[in-house]
Amino acid sequence: MKDQSFPEIRSTCPYCGVGCGVRLRADGNGGLDVRGDPDHPANFGKLCSKGSALGETVGLDGRLLSPRIHGRDASWDEALELVADRFRDTVARHGPDSVAFYVSGQLLTEDYYVANKLMKGYVGSANIDTNSRLCMASSVAGHKRAFGTDTVPGTYEDLEEADLVVLVGSNLAWCHPVLHQRILAAREARGTRLVVIDPRRTASCDGADMHLGLAAGSDAALFNGLLSAIDAAGAIDDDFSAHITGMQDAIAAAALDDDAATGLTRAQLDAFYKLWIGSRRVVTVYSQGVNQSTSGTDKVNAIVNCHLATGRIGLPGTGPFSVTGQPNAMGGREVGGLANTLACHLDLENPDHRAAVHQFWDSPVIADTPGKKAVDMFRAVGDGRIRALWIIHTNPAVTMPDADAVRDAIAGCDFVVVSDITAQTDTARLAHVLLPATAWGEKDGTVTNSDRTISRQRTALPAPGDTRPDWDIIAEIGRRMGHAAAFDYASPAEIFREYAALSGVAGTLGRDFDISGKAELGDSGYKTMAPFRWPFTQGRQGGRFFADGQFYHDGGKGRMIPVRHRAPGSTPTADTPFRLNTGRIRDQWHTMTRTALSPRLSAHLAEPYLEIHPTDAARLHISPADLVHLHSPHGRAILRARLTDAVQPGDVFAPMHWTGETAPAARIDALVAPLTDPVSGQPESKASVVSVARFDPAWYGFAVSSQPLSPDSAYWARARTRTGWRAEMAGATLPQDWENYARGLFDLPQAQAQVMLDARRGRARIAFHHDGKLLAALFAGPEPVALKREFLATLPGTAAPDALTGHPPADRPDPGPLVCSCFNVGLNTILAAIEDQHLMSVEAIGTALEAGANCGSCRPELAGILASALSKEAAE
Structure with a gap:
């Protein structure tokens, strides 16, 4: 039973710009019980996986406590x-x-x-x-050019009142899950349509009515095409246009762009234009895929132009909507x-x-x-x-x-x-x-x-x-x-x-x-x-902006800005042929100084990776789980390859969270060119150019330990577990003595060692015990080591005489890789439930296991698992 002797305190989550309310109760031992605040207008009690795990991140481990x-x-x-x-x-x-x-x-x-x-x-x-320069400065600049000041016109309620929500460069399902769930609830309740515009197929595409996988950096061409279509269709709001200057110049500039630069088919473009123009209530949500560009401000204004031309701003269910990445950006x-x-x-x-x-x-x-x-x-x-x-x-x-x-x-x-x-x-x-x-x-x-x-x-x-x-x-x-x-x-x-x-x-x-x-x-x-929405004066409290046609430029009119599509600042070459996209993953935050303290947040994607299209991987002789070496004119990195058609050929994607503390060879921003938008000063973090090649180490390794470890190897990535730490490793040269290497790795010079060596195959398995409890174990070989990693991560500190088998005993089920962080549900548990309980929907999985029933950000992954399982069952 939770300690009720401490008062419950209302506060706000420290992660993304959704600004979810939380209720906190100290446990008397330095920890916190955290739950969503059902009365907060941003989330009404919902929390994402990161917010749900906040109580795991407040300990004093690693804290700086004195100057x-x-x-x-x-x-x-x-x-x-x-x-x-x-x-x-x-x-x-x-x-x-x-x-x-x-x-x-x-x-x-x-x-x-x-x-x-x-x-x-x-x-x-x-x-x-501020580091917010890296995420929303282009939105600030675009707002000021259009409105005369940095005003967000709408409110979260617009997401629920819209007929159409368009996500542009925003993986809302992973980066702002609570907002994404509000949109999905509106789809269920009133049939809101959802379009995702992103070069990658992300979790936000799950269930969307349309995914436009446009060419990287071509957003302005797309929205200029939309503006031209608005003009051609006679969809300009003549009454609202009396409050706007620059409309004809913006339309003329848009007509000079060729929307073929998007790489989309004519049918895709026309379907999107028709849907946007035909939906009276439209909210266009945009984020880093728009802002982080050498033409980010122009992209923002290309989006805003379409809303100003049609008067779809400041009214319920309408408007351009920038979602921010930090709690107080x-x-x-x-x-x-x-x-x-x-x-x-x-x-x-x-x-x-x-x-x-x-x-x-x-x-x-x-x-x-x-x-x-x-x-x-x-x-x-x-x-x-x-x-x-x-x-x-x-x-x-x-x-x-x-x-x-x-x-x-x-x-x-x-x-x-x-x-x-x-x-x-x-x-x-x-x-x-x-x-x-x-x-x-x-x-x-x-x-x-x-x-x-x-x-x-x-x-x-x-x-x-x-x-x-x-x-x-x-x-x-x-x-x-x-x-x-x-x-x-x-x-x-x-x-x-x-x-x-x-x-x-x-x-x-x-x-x-x-x-x-x-x-x-x-x-x-x-x-x-209590939470309140600005402005807050004697005459006005909250509400939306600009439906009345009153803006903040001299003269009181809004401005449509003539913009043209510009290619990203870096151009692929024979030496750097790939376009590198960077971003966030579901369960981690920035450079993980907080989220990496949570074992369950560290379990879903435990090491840095590179998404690469299978055709590119085949050409480069890269197989799943291989390590790959990335080079750019500015830096280099080593990442784990993930082959997926979620990225387009010629594009690669890598998350930005790993550091010198967690994976020194995977500091991805070392590869990003320091090119910025000339208006906003925001860097282009979505379109640098790199080369990709298979990295062939002399050995691969996996380790678990009850204590932190910092391997001395060409590549390593560590993550916290409930019993200690786990690490993936790879070395450029073979150790002369595996046992001595392992003792140094774990700092266990005197511990009892259990050693299994296969010199012919180049494999080594070494475990250290004390008083019958496993302290640490290393598994190494000439190829990525096949093991039950989630099971092994639970063993440090326990009696594990058979740890070196790398597999759980028959009487101990292996939950498999984590899928649902909110409720700690693994892949094998989900597959077993699908088969044993004949589950036929994501909702049924949620009822049986709770997976996907909280923040919903794992629902796309659940849908993929279910489809694969049912397809396999049908084939059998």
Whole structure:
């Protein structure tokens, strides 16, 4: 029975921009019970696999609990004084643009606000940018060009009220599963149609009415084709067009594009155009497949143009809808966390806006030119223009394009500060000063989700060790740099009130973001504040934008932007013939500093991989489970091959989560070209060019251990299990002595060894025991080792005298590879239930096993398993 002695606390999930509400209850032992909040308007109690596993990620394993200077523990006073001195001295010697902050959508809005205020109003530089630059800057730029400000027009309810939902470059089923389930529920309830536009066939295509597998980067050609079709069909809304400028120029530009560039057939194009034009209520949801491009802003405007031309915006069930990848990417946009913006959607380059913020803050200076955007920021770090750098809750040594060059730039910087919850990241290991911050579950503040809903994150666990909230750390630096009064904050509630008051100033300047109705909120009101959607003023609360034809450009009209299709910035060559697409997987998050702590999230896809089409694989003599070597002009990687027709010939896909901590040879962003959109500065992470070749190691291996292991081999990837760790390995040279190699691998010089060697076949199996319990085991051979990996992963710490067989005994069923993370249901369990219980649908599998009955993100995989099983049964 769960401990009811601790109160249940309402908070918000720290993962994607859906912003799901959660209810948290401490267990008294440092852990949390987590469930979805049935009253939160984003999720109504639903959680995805990651949210459901949050309770497994809050322990102190690997936590940074005290400040460190050059690797040694230090006091807060010493660390903060050093940081303040170095930043102050660097500014004095080299000017304000010689320092920079690189921050994160993991920050709460109050943290973001203080950091932005310190850099832009007191250091006097706009060199503060956020990792949200990597995911939604093109959407910001597209919104500002079309609407006059960065406004998301619609709400999540539109997904349920639409006649047609179009997903563009968005694998919603895996990346925003709760929203995807809302769409599927609408399909069931009212027949909503679903179209997926993506070069890959993803989980979001399951059950869709149409999948358009267009050529990489051709989204603008497709939506220009749609705009031309809208014009030809007479579907332009003449009444709404009175509120729009640039329509004829946009239509003329669209007519110059050839939608054959999409690679789609005429029949596919015409069917999509007819469906879109014939559906009065249309929501076009887009994400990284649109934004992460050298023409991302133009793609956004190509989509928005179609909605403006038809007046399908601001009304129930209509509009372009950008979904964000981080929990507070929207909060960062609102608070001016980007290098080219000011707080509350005010424009850095507008002198009236600068003056208003300058006066409100009563600051000594105000930044008057845009700062360095992320890619340019790290170039400036690399060439010495930026000499002091503060990185907060992000891992750019892994996540930035050309990641090796970024890692080297950070390593060579004069002074680097990293605020994080762990010292065990690629970036944290490069810091001169590490500052221990509180983590999710320990923090207090607000976040904004993708539909403008502001929710509270609340403290459910005590701050461990010497950790401190980010706003407190940043404010203390501000005080020590000589600005005591400006940063004399006692609580996040006080910061929120100041921020809300500034938004009122923005409102008087005609900005959309205005939550001044909360400016007088007391501490108790902040403590109990329910989710609300902005704007929130005396005259308006929430709602949609632009149905009334009122926009934020001078003159009050919206703008259609003439755009043309442009090919991706990198062109395939004979040396680099493949187009590399990167993205996320279902159960992991960013660089896995949180999700990798959960054994069940680590079990579904336990190592990095490359999706490659079977025809390409055959030509390159690549077989399933082979390792492959990728090269680009910027870096290299080794990944496990997954042969699938989900990618097109000539395209490959790799996830971006693995790091130097989890799979050093698989840091995929090291291969990505540092090319950016000229308007937004967002990198093109979906279309770099690479070569692919089979990697032929001297040996392959699989290991399980009760303790962490970091193999010394050409390739390795480790993942947490419920009893310890598992690792895939491959080596370029054979060890001279397998037992000695294994002892070094596991750091077990004296443990009892059980050894099976087959020198003729080049195979070795070695297990170490103590007091009758398995400590670790290594299985190696000249080809990928065939074993029951999920079974072996359960053995460390147990009596396992027969571990070296690699297979479970007859009286112990093997659940097989994990399929449903929410309920820990494996492939073999599912297959057995299909056969024994004669299950004929995914719903029946859910009833029998619960698999697929929570977030639904495994339902496409269940459907494939069921179809294969029924097909096999029919053949027999």
